[in-house]
Amino acid sequence: MATNNSKTLARMMVTPAVILLLIWMLIPLGMTIYFSFLDYNLFGDGENKFIGLLNYEFFLTDPAFVDSFFNTLILMTGVLFITLVGGTGLAILLDQAIYGRNIVRIMVLAPFFVMPTVSALVWKNMFMNPVNGIFAYISTTFGFEPIDFFTHIPLTSIIIIVSWQWLPFASLILLTAIQSLDREQLEAAELDGAGKFCRFRFMVLPHLSRAMTAVVLIETIFLLSIFAEIFVTTQGGPGNASTNITYLIYTQSLLEYDVGMGSAGGLIAVVLANIVAVFLMRMIGKNIEG
Amino acid sequence: MGSITLKQVTKSFDDNHVIRPLDLEIEEGEFVVxxxxxxxxxxxxxxxxxxxxxxxxxxxxxxxxxxxHMPPGKRGLAMVFQSYALYPHMTVRNNIAFPLKRAKLEKNIIEQKVNQISNVLNLTDYLDRLPGQLSGGQRQRVAIGRAIVREPSAFLFDEPLSNLDASLRVNMRLEISQLHKDLKTTMIYVTHDQVEAMTMADKIVVLNAGKIEQIGSPLDLYDNPINKFVAGFIGSPKMNFITMTMDTNPEVDSIGVRPEHFNISDTEGTWKGTVGVAECLGSETYLYVQIPDIGQLTIRTDGNCPFKYGDTIFLSVDSENVYYFAKNGTCIPLD
Structure with missing residues (x-):
């Protein structure tokens, strides 16, 4: 925007969109904050009394909250770890000159296009089912007791499902990063006497760090709010073993019809997400600036 | 240390023969271009x-x-790439130290060597910077430093100066030549710029379409080109070729005259022509002269040249400065 004239014009043109966006965001946020201070149960007497911070107190002291908080973190870090390590490995494999590489790349990307509910159902019924699932079949073939995934290792099972969904995303981003690595650098390192592992450690990995940061940030946003996979498979159980904060809010506000408690939980989730975001930015954000 | 011999080496990608059977002997301590x-x-x-x-x-x-079939790291050669190929996330110090660390030298020895090299190459002030914070010439120096520090048996340079601007290129050319005089290590230098080749080389290898056209010292190639390709490639501006036949030798198909070998006169000469563009460089002048039936000839003459656009001039050449070429391009020695 060069001149004052064009600046003013630009502001005027942008104003309607900004106002619309503000209304879109501020009204729901304001209503959520308002509800979170009310004793607002859909099966209640309709008085909706103001009860101060009581909703927050109940939500935070609920034993399910602590469980779900750690479940959220475990789910997030588990999936991040698997997708970063697996994604780097896959990216390196996909970077090799193999016959039909374009088709392989498209196929690797496929899980990302499957919607969460569908992929969770496929995993639940076709892979992890203790009677009909393929894992059970493999176990019994070798004479082992089949694992009942969603009963014995519910959170791990969900981590596996979500990792499967996000692996293509990580692979794709890391693959494009690997492809942008200057081949002459690798050749120079080879001449300098660096072996394969050394070249990966000193050339490829530092080159990928920026792409990895992007993967971590983007995935974190989505992983904090995993819902469909839990809803379809374990329903948060057994007990609270696979309940994350998103799912806890759902059970509070919709299964128990407690709008006030749900709103308070939602706001707490927003605060927690922001804490995680600030933490991440501090830790790895400087990678992106450079 | 540093002699390299190639015997009947070929390279083809599918049907594309990039290198045809080729023999080459590189002696220890030579600067080969x-x-x-x-x-x-x-x-x-x-x-x-x-x-x-x-x-x-x-x-x-x-x-x-x-x-x-030896892997590159084991050959004891160091290479400087056209893009420098510095490691962008390592400081200059670590870039130079990288090959030493791979060779598993002791820490204090590495530090000592890096300091010594950075002194020689004037990089001491930049040791803690990243390559991205350096200018083109400094990056080039780091790349050279990384090559020198290993004390290789030979240096390989792949068009190292083509990314630099003209004045810096001249400086770096001098520095590399000086380096060769100091280190006395074999250097192999690839370039498409015949000026670099002429100024730096002990021995020039002229390649064309995957085979060696001629090997020799710069002046040897300048004075006695073996064929039309070498004659046209070595020397700047390029040699003029004039198609003509001779009664005394029926093999001759064309003659070649270097721009600096013409005698100019405004009254008489072998060829009469009109001056086209005249490029005055101060120390010398290039005249592009149009000769009817022959075409354009490039003439190189002194700085204060009286001829300008549109003038008619006469050109002649002393017989010892004429090269004769057969139809297949080979140079025919007459005398």
Whole structure:
């Protein structure tokens, strides 16, 4: 925007969109904050009394909250770890000159296009089912007791499902990063006497760090709010073993019809997400600036 | 240390023969320049010597030992790339130290060597910077430093100056020549710029379409080109070729005269022509003269040249400065 004239014009043109966006965001946020201070149960007497911070107190002291908080973190870090390590490995494999590489790349990307509910159902019924699932079949073939995934290792099972969904995303981003690595650098390192592992450690990995940061940030946003996979498979159980904060809010506000408690939980989730975001930015954000 | 021998080396990608059977002997301590037009295989040849490309057939030996299938890191050669290929996330210090660390030298020895090299190359103030914070010339120096620090048996340069601006290129050219005089290590240098080749080389290898046209010292190639290609490639501005037949020798198809060998007169001469563009460089002048039936000739004359656009001039040449070429391009010695 060069001149004052064009600046003013630009502001005027942008104003309607900004106002619309503000209304879109501020009204729901304001209503959520308002509800979170009310004793607002859909099966209640309709008085909706103001009860101060009581909703927050109940939500935070609920034993399910602590469980779900750690479940959220475990789910997030588990999936991040698997997708970063697996994604780097896959990216390196996909970077090799193999016959039909374009088709392989498209196929690797496929899980990302499957919607969460569908992929969770496929995993639940076709892979992890203790009677009909393929894992059970493999176990019994070798004479082992089949694992009942969603009963014995519910959170791990969900981590596996979500990792499967996000692996293509990580692979794709890391693959494009690997492809942008200057081949002459690798050749120079080879001449300098660096072996394969050394070249990966000193050339490829530092080159990928920026792409990895992007993967971590983007995935974190989505992983904090995993819902469909839990809803379809374990329903948060057994007990609270696979309940994350998103799912806890759902059970509070919709299964128990407690709008006030749900709103308070939602706001707490927003605060927690922001804490995680600030933490991440501090830790790895400087990678992106450079 | 530092003699390299290529025996009947070839390289082809599918049906594309990049290097035709080629023999080459590089003596210890020589500064050898591979020169040729783009796509002549000179970079491929260098990469074959470095071990970054496999030979299709033939043998390479370095210091008498067979190196045909030796991995690049084991050949004891250092290479400076056109893009410098510095490691962008490492400081200058770590870039230079990288090959030493790979060789598992002790820490204090590494530090000592890095300091010594950075002194020689004027990099001491930049040791803690990243390559991205350096200018083109400084990056070039770091790349050279990284090569020198290993004390290789030979240096390979792949068009190292082509990314630099003109004045810096002249400086770096001098520095590399000076470096060769100091280190007395074998250097192999690839370029398409015949000025670099002429000024730096002990021995020039002129390549064309994957085969060696001629090997010799710069002046040898200038004075006694073996064929029309070498005659046209070595020397700047390019040699003028005039198609003509001679009664005394029926083989002759054309003659060649270098721009600096013409005698100019405004009254008489062998060829009469009109001056087209005159480029005055101060120290010398290039005249582009249109001769009817022959075409354009390039003439090089002194700085204060009285001729200008549109003047009619006469050109002649002393017979000892004329090169004669047969129809197939080979140079025919007359006398």
């Amino acid at each position: 591979f020169v040729g037009p783009s796509g002549c295989g000179k970079s491929t040849l260098l990469r074959i010597i470095a071990g970054l490309e496999d030979v299709t057939s033939g043998e390479i030996s370095i210091d008498g030992a067979d190196a045909t």
